Amino acid sequence: MIPAKAAFRVPLADGGEVRLHPLSPKDAPGLQAGLQRLSPLSRYRRFGRPVSRFSAEELRYLTAVDQRHHVAWGASDLSAPGRKGIGVARFVRLADRPGTAEIALTVVDAHQRRGLGILLLALLWRLGRAQGLRRFSGQIQAGNAPMLAILAQFDARIEASTGDCIDVSARLPETLDGFPDSALGRKARDAALRLSF
Ligand SMILES: CC(C)(COP(=O)(O)OP(=O)(O)OC[C@H]1O[C@@H](n2cnc3c(N)ncnc32)[C@H](O)[C@@H]1OP(=O)(O)O)[C@@H](O)C(=O)NCCC(=O)NCCS
Incomplete structure (x- = not known):
């Protein structure tokens, strides 16, 4: 079981290093600042609408989480002064589908394509499996x-599609051996192995 208060330093594939930590209300200012480093396209992809600032209520929802039904971790950059937040991974269990949680990943634009997204997926996989989850879903x-490529590592299927939005459901491999033998699947497995907890 992963301790809810744990924090870990994890190397990235490109030689950088991040700190992964469970989010709590004291991360609210960092989340607000991180939003300003997210491009309009990334914001739209994450929230499905333009967002310029989080309200106090949104910040509470995003950070005051119980780490059981709503799990949220942040990634901060250890390679630069200031240890800025550069990514967030979260899942929220679906009340009507036990064993399934909706996931969301965010990596600020300047740090995308460094392997952090797949590392955050591996983190959610470890946390989700430890809590008995079987599927991730996402709109x-x-x-x-990028997100479709990431979710495709988990035997994803399209459940519905409305307009521009696809409902994807992905089965979580039970063990590392269940990760696909593709280039990205191997990266996801390597990332999970780097999470030494
Ligand atoms: C989705 C997201 C988290 C990916 O983060 P990332 O750190 O760039 O991901 P990675 O570097 O681990 O890339 C994983 C894979 O995704 C795919 N990918 C990433 N960026 C891509 C791009 N711009 N075009 C096509 N494929 C891309 C690639 O297959 C990549 O593997 P590769 O680099 O080995 O080819 C990031 O793009 C993001 O925050 N987007 C905005 C928010 C969002 O869309 N969230 C998802 C909806 S909740």
Whole structure:
């Protein structure tokens, strides 16, 4: 079981290093600041609408989480002064589908394509499996190639599609051996192995 208050330093594949930690209300200012480093496209892909600032209520929802039904972790950059937040991973269990949680990943634009997204997926996999989850679901925009590529590592299927939005459901491998033998699948497995807890 992963301790809810744990924090870990994890190397990225490109030689950088991040600190992963469970979010709590004291991360609210960092989340607000991180939003300003997210491009309009990334904001739209994450929230499905333009967002310029989080309200106090949104910040509470995003950070005051119980780490059981609503799990949220942040990634901060250890390679630069200031240890700015550069990513967030979260899942929220679905009340009507035990064993399934809706996931959301965010990596600020300047740090995308460094392997952090797949590392955060591996983190959610470890946390989700430890809590008995079997599936991740997500509402993904049809043009969101990065997130679709990431979810495809988990035997994803399209459940519905409305307009620009696709409902994806992905089965969690039970063990690391269940990760696909593809380039990205191997990266996801390596990332999970780097999470030494
Ligand atoms: C989705 C997201 C978290 C991915 O983060 P990331 O750190 O860039 O992801 P990675 O570097 O681990 O890339 C994983 C894979 O995604 C795919 N990918 C990433 N960026 C891509 C792009 N711009 N175009 C096509 N595929 C892409 C690639 O297959 C990549 O693997 P590769 O680099 O080995 O080819 C990031 O793009 C993001 O925050 N987007 C905005 C918010 C969002 O869309 N969230 C998902 C909906 S909740």
